[in-house]
Amino acid sequence: MNIDHMISYCIIINLIVAALLTSYVQTQIEEGQVRLTNGTNGILEVFYDGQWGYVCDDGWIEVNGDVVCHILGYGYAISSRKYYYSSDVNYRLNFINCIGGEDNLLDCSYRVYTPNYCDSYEHVYISCQQREGQVRLTNGTNGILEVFYDGQWGYVCDDGWIEVNGDVVCHILGYGDAISSRTYYYSSDVNYRLNFINCIGGEDNLL
Numbered sequence: 001m002n003i004d005h006m007i008s009y010c011i012i013i014n015l016i017v018a019a020l021l022t023s024y025v026q027t028q029i030e031e032g033q034v035r036l037t038n039g040t041n042g043i044l045e046v047f048y049d050g051q052w053g054y055v056c057d058d059g060w061i062e063v064n065g066d067v068v069c070h071i072l073g074y075g076y077a078i079s080s081r082k083y084y085y086s087s088d089v090n091y092r093l094n095f096i097n098c099i100g101g102e103d104n105l106l107d108c109s110y111r112v113y114t115p116n117y118c119d120s121y122e123h124v125y126i127s128c129q130q131r132e133g134q135v136r137l138t139n140g141t142n143g144i145l146e147v148f149y150d151g152q153w154g155y156v157c158d159d160g161w162i163e164v165n166g167d168v169v170c171h172i173l174g175y176g177d178a179i180s181s182r183t184y185y186y187s188s189d190v191n192y193r194l195n196f197i198n199c200i201g202g203e204d205n206l207l
Contacts, residue, residue, distance in 0.1 A: 028170070028175060028176030028177055028178075028179055029047050029141055029175065029176070030047070030104075030175065030176050031047060031048060031049075031106060032046065032047065032048065032104040032105045032106035032107070033046070033047040033104075033105075033141070033174055033175055034046050034047075034068050034071055034072065034105050034174065035052075035072070035140040035141065036068075036072070036126055036128070039136040039146075040072075040074055040127070040128045040130055040134070040136065041078075041125075041126065041127035041128060042125065042126070043083060043085055043123050043124070043125050044068060044123070044124040044125070044126055045140075046092055046093055046105055048092040048093060048106075048112075049092070051090075051092065052092075053090045053091055053092035053093075053113075054085070054089075054090055054091050054092065054123050054124070055091065055092065055093050055094065055096060055123070055124045056091045056093070056094035056113060056117065056118035056122050056123075056124075057081075057082040057094075057118075057122045057123065057124045058094045058095050058117075058118060058122065059094065059095035059096065059097060060080070060082075060096065060124055061097060061098070062077070062080060063098050063099070063100050064080065064096055064097070064098045064108065064124075065077030065079070065080030065124075065126045065128075066100065067098040067100060067101070067102050067105070067108065068105065068126055068128075069126065069128035069129065070101075071102075071103065071104070071105070071174040072128065072173055072174055073134055073135060073172040073173055073174070073204070073205070074128035074129055074130065074131065074134055075128060075129030075130070075131045076128070076129055077126050077127065077128055077129075078127040078128065078129055079125075079126070079127045080124065080125070080126045080127075081124075081125050082121065082122055082123065082124065082125070083121070083123045083124070083125035084120060084121040084123070085120060085121075085123045089118060089119070089120050091113040091117075091118055092112075092113055093105075093110045093111065093112060093113055094110070094111055094113050094117065094118060095109075095110060095111040096108050096109070096110045097109045097110070103174070104174070130148050131148065132148060132149060132150075132207060133147065133148065133149065133205040133206045133207035134147070134148040134205075134206075135147050135148075135169050135172055135173065135206050136153075136173070137169075137173070141175060142179075144184055145169060147193050147194055147206055149193040149194060149207075150193070152191075152193065153193075154191040154192055154193035154194075155190075155191055155192050155193065156192065156193065156194050156195065156197060157192045157194070157195035158183045158195070159195040159196050160195065160196035160197065160198060161181070161197065162198060162199070163178075163181060164199050164200070164201050165181065165197055165198070165199045166178030166180070166181025167201065168199040168201060168202070168203050168206070169181075169206065171202075171204075172203075172204060172205065172206070194206075
């Protein structure tokens, strides 16, 4: 084996080993939990009556967007608007009215969606402010952990990772405790931002 091949081989091995140390978290889903389809922005979904579904924008007010963003551990809503989304009208709630500061969307006043009441262009789309220490999971309620640090999104290496960290992440995102928190192989992407994270429980920001 020549030196070029040896160098390439070592780089590949290092990337694979690093990727094996990515943190993967899975959360418990509770009634009234929310998520956005693209993490910090996207179509609003709510978990209601045992299913994920959309929110119709009837009666939607600006403060609702701030409440959703805060529940997810983000800053205020940059925008909150109606959005056309194909022909999917799996709505769960409408006429939501928050006062601000609610920890769960069901703490706001709302109506259970009536079939055929809203069209496919009445989904709620929210964009949240990003702030240092924000977290997100690649699949919403589960997935590879990402953290916003020094102006960029990146991954968390699992060096020193402890069980309570997973609970903290889930709570920051407005979910229950972590069902699991483990290492995960993720291609060769080693865009890590943090490692050796050690929480005590109750933190509202990973930093």
